[in-house]
Amino acid sequence: MTTWRIRDFHPSDLDGILHLWGAMTASGIEPVYSLSEVLASCQADYAAVALHGDDVIGAAVARAAHEQGWIVFLATLPEWRSRGIGTALLSALEHRMAPLGLTKLSALMPDTETRVDAFLNRGFKDVKNLRFFERQIPVQRAELGPLAQLGGRVLPRDLWENVAGMRREKQLLERRLVLPLAEAELADEFGVVPPRAVVLFGPPGTGKTTFAKAIASRLEWPFVEVFPSRLAGDSEGLAGALRRTFTEIAELEHAVVFLDEVEEIASHRAGDPPSPMQGVTNELLKIIPAFREQSGRLLVCATNFIRALDSAFLRHGRFDYVVPIGLPDAEARSAMWQRFIPEAVLGNVDVDQLVARTEGFSPADIEFAARSASQRALEKAVYAPDGGASAAADGGATAAADGWASAAADGGEVPAVSDLAGGRPTGTGANGRRGPSTEDYLEAIAETKTTVSEEVAAAFLEDIEQLARV
Numbered sequence: 001m002t003t004w005r006i007r008d009f010h011p012s013d014l015d016g017i018l019h020l021w022g023a024m025t026a027s028g029i030e031p032v033y034s035l036s037e038v039l040a041s042c043q044a045d046y047a048a049v050a051l052h053g054d055d056v057i058g059a060a061v062a063r064a065a066h067e068q069g070w071i072v073f074l075a076t077l078p079e080w081r082s083r084g085i086g087t088a089l090l091s092a093l094e095h096r097m098a099p100l101g102l103t104k105l106s107a108l109m110p111d112t113e114t115r116v117d118a119f120l121n122r123g124f125k126d127v128k129n130l131r132f133f134e135r136q137i138p139v140q141r142a143e144l145g146p147l148a149q150l151g152g153r154v155l156p157r158d159l160w161e162n163v164a165g166m167r168r169e170k171q172l173l174e175r176r177l178v179l180p181l182a183e184a185e186l187a188d189e190f191g192v193v194p195p196r197a198v199v200l201f202g203p204p205g206t207g208k209t210t211f212a213k214a215i216a217s218r219l220e221w222p223f224v225e226v227f228p229s230r231l232a233g234d235s236e237g238l239a240g241a242l243r244r245t246f247t248e249i250a251e252l253e254h255a256v257v258f259l260d261e262v263e264e265i266a267s268h269r270a271g272d273p274p275s276p277m278q279g280v281t282n283e284l285l286k287i288i289p290a291f292r293e294q295s296g297r298l299l300v301c302a303t304n305f306i307r308a309l310d311s312a313f314l315r316h317g318r319f320d321y322v323v324p325i326g327l328p329d330a331e332a333r334s335a336m337w338q339r340f341i342p343e344a345v346l347g348n349v350d351v352d353q354l355v356a357r358t359e360g361f362s363p364a365d366i367e368f369a370a371r372s373a374s375q376r377a378l379e380k381a382v383y384a385p386d387g388g389a390s391a392a393a394d395g396g397a398t399a400a401a402d403g404w405a406s407a408a409a410d411g412g413e414v415p416a417v418s419d420l421a422g423g424r425p426t427g428t429g430a431n432g433r434r435g436p437s438t439e440d441y442l443e444a445i446a447e448t449k450t451t452v453s454e455e456v457a458a459a460f461l462e463d464i465e466q467l468a469r470v
């Protein structure tokens with residue numbers, strides 16, 4: 001006599017499903033679909049349960065995706081196995097889903113799954129040679145609201161690789177920050193306390209913002225930038241708005257939180273009467289310890305003026321590391337030039353010479369010089385193809401701007417690109433390639449004013465001596 005029966009799922013069966021889930025995982029089967037998905041499908045899709053009296057002893061759950069149905073859960077309590085319950089559950093589900101007109105019913109089961117017979121009995125084929133790929137989406141649905149509210153986003157995955165050169169800084173950040181955060185369990189085994197907050201300091205344009213974003217990209221955590229200047233007009237005042245912002249950030253599972261130009265809100269507290277910023281600095285000093293208590297997040301503060309920061313701000317216990325990001329050395333500059341020079345002409349440009357001529361340049365300066373060289377080469381090619389080619393050939397300094405000036409002085413019109421006779425000029429340089437030449441780059445370098453003066457560079461070295469902590 002059958003002592004069990006099958007019926008459709010009722011909401012009151014949820015406890016029974018949880019019990020089944022527990023029994024399944026306890027017997028070493030790791031289900032493919034998560035519990036939350038199974039429960040969601042019980043309520044929104046199709047589910048059948050097997051009952052003994054009022055007790056749930058088995059369940060099958062499925063959902064439809066276009067023309068294909070997927071069994072997302074099939075379980076029977078161990079003591080009730082081998083009695084045809086699985087087969088009956090699958091049959092009930094198929095019956096319930098028949099009106100959908102599905103072409104296929106599929107199931108993805110762990111290879112430790114033991115109820116193979118239930119599937120075979122219902123005419124399922126055991127498909128061999130399949131592989132299962134899975135990727136965790138970094139931001140979960142519940143976080144989308146708070147993340148949008150904060151203006152946060154998930155950055156492209158390749159930012160870390162795109163940081164050219166800066167080997168020392170990269171290695172340091174990789175080891176001290178990324179490793180313990182990305183491999184939290186391993187770090188825990190070794191007793192490493194994961195970092196929660198760091199300061200990046202250095203002259204303008206050296207890559208602090210770039211590194212902060214690259215760290216987020218590397219960890220695959222959303223990047224949230226906090227802009228004190230935007231919060232300043234808030235009705236709660238800057239301190240209140242900062243507090244609220246960090247409360248919202250606490251709702252995120254993971255985040256790299258970036259606070260740029262932090263000296264503006266955390267400078268030395270001094271003066272009588274106290275400056276209105278002191279309240280903000282005090283607030284920030286309170287926010288950081290609370291922030292540190294939560295895992296899965298990292299605060300990155302950046303500053304050009306580390307000396308201006310309040311001493312309490314940099315104290316041990318608030319920031320794990322205070323990392324200098326300085327001007328690129330020759331190796332880093334070489335990597336940057338190779339990144340910025342178009343691939344097609346790279347082989348013909350004397351990169352070593354550019355590297356030698358750009359000592360003291362920041363990445364931002366190099367990027368600027370590279371862009372101006374490209375622009376001037378393009379203009380030469382289009383507006384003064386002959387002059388451009390010969391200038392490149394004889395190493396002359398006929399900048400595009402000169403061509404422009406002389407065209408205007410002649411009373412001649414500067415031709416629009418579409419008016420150029422004989423179609424588009426080739427812009428072929430001495431090297432037989434289109435694109436900027438070494439000379440174009442050298443000219444652009446000569447005209448680029450470096451951002452970091454010698455005094456600033458010297459002060460930075462002193463700051464490293466006195467304040468860096470890595």
Ligand SMILES: Nc1ncnc2c1ncn2[C@@H]1O[C@H](COP(=O)(O)OP(=O)(O)OP(=O)(O)O)[C@@H](O)[C@H]1O
Pocket residue numbers: 162163164165166202203204205206207208209210211303304336339363364365367
């Ligand atoms: N290692 C690098 N490789 C390639 N480009 C870089 C690198 N570092 C910085 N850059 C480029 O240089 C420019 C300036 O970098 P970034 O904004 O990160 O500097 P910063 O230190 O934050 O400057 P600031 O102090 O002015 O805020 C950016 O356009 C960035 O793309």
Ligand SMILES: [Mg+2]
Pocket residue numbers: 208209210260302
């Ligand atoms: Mg910056």
